[in-house]
Amino acid sequence: MTMGHVTELLSAYLDERVGADERARIVAHLDACESCRAHLESLRRTVALLHTAEPVRAPEGFRAQVRARIDAQPRRAPRTLRLPRWIGSWRTAGAVVAVVLIGLFTVNLLREQFPSVARRDREPQGSVPAPLPPSASVDRAARAPELSAPQAGGFPVPGRVGAPPIPAPYSPGEPALRRVIRTASVMLEVGDLDETASRLTRIAEVAGGFIADSSYAQAGSTPEGTFVLRVPAPRFADVLSQVESLGHVQQRHISGQDVTEEYVDLQARVRNLERYEQRLLALVDRAAKVSDLLEIEQELARVRGEIEMLTGRARYLDRQVDLAMIQVSARQQTTQSGGFWDFSGTLTKIQTAFLLTIRQLLRAAEAMVVALSALVPVLALAGIVWLVIRRIRARAQA
């Protein structure tokens, strides 16, 4: 196109579909430009020629066929069965992807929201979640489950660590603290047994405890040792992790025996007996006959013996509670001297890898099922949105 020519605007000019500015420009140009004037004339004739195109009429029988086909149609055909044409378009695919992404996002949100809600529901009424052990005296009992719960269960439960299953401010009455005897037994595979023995001793001593028992045996080619560590209960978790760092943990068992009730019972019985003792002592002063006196003395001796026994038991419990017990069975690693290839070791590795893969697959499948079920409400929502959009589109079409 040469400069200034307005040929591409002439069609719209003919139909008076140009703006005021354009119109002024075209008129001015047409005044000056002969070729554009000729072009406009030629275009006008072409359009006029098109208008002379004979009107094409619908052939005979056309209307009748429409009528026949309409009449053949089932009344109120179920429209929903026929999917609209735009299903399967790129736009729809994009929308589907978007919905799926939003769904996944929602699933994640739900996953974050719901466990905490569910757990809060399950907690007993009125118990305040106690993230902090209230005092040092209770600490001894409260801290232990904090460690053992996740470990004994085999899997960590996030969010539970801070909330011990035994709520710390449990009963404000007589037993101000719970008395739990903590024991753990660990089976270790270690490099060198002698070194392990000396290190265990050091660990126990540093923690303020001692080795209560140790034994050593050589069964076949693998030397084995059993050690019983007694350490102050507050150091239990600490020591346990130190011990486990010495070798490869093959087995671990942790238990806590709650002896609070027994302890309280003991105390109550001692108190009762002491009161009884006081009454007996009072009777001694008033005893008139020697035979009575003897009888009372006998009873006193029995009561005192019982008190001794019960306080002894209480002291024993105290000791057990104060000093936690960790039993360590250490076995030296089998160093196959016979061959250069540890066949059973390889088998074990294969087995482990196999099981690991299966577990991962199962976990993935589980995650997928969970995600799908969480998607159900989202899909329902998407369905509603789809229906609404369809209606709006239909309205726009009409």
Add this chain to the structure above:
Amino acid sequence: MTEGTARVSEEADLIASSVAGDSDAYDRLVGRYQDRVYQVAYRITGNHEDAWDAAQETFLHAFRSLPRFRGASAFSTWVHRIATNAALDMIRRRPPQPPVSLEGVTVSTGDDPAEAATRSELQRRIHRAIISLPTEQRVVVVLRDVQGLSYDEIAAALRIPPGTVRSRLSRGRESLRQQLADLAPAAES
């Protein structure tokens, strides 16, 4: 004007009755629009066979969609939209049909046989020229210069901006001008 409004309100009645399932009413609507629909189909597809199918499809589709027609645009625009889409669908399904047959075109014959022959030849040239246009331009030219729709009606029927209608029409007409240059002066007389 009053006649026009009466016609529109009568048409609204026909539509309402059709929606209610009155096939007589719909038949009358078909009678009113069949020529225009058929012409759109014919000019876009280029042959009677496809035009027949496309036009039939248009009326069946319109009947099914009628409950969703709410009068946002004129019924005529709505029908044009459906007809255009049906014709384009037909083209897409059976793309090239090179030989353009004009048999059966209802041509109003004049008294003079020689003049009739010329007219027939003229019609053939025009039709062939329209068919030769790229689909996009052809549709706009047919709706504007054959059917006489306004720019805005075309924009509504095709769901494209009026500016696009303007540019496509301009290009289509320019192409036709070049093809029919020798005929144009004759048509002027």
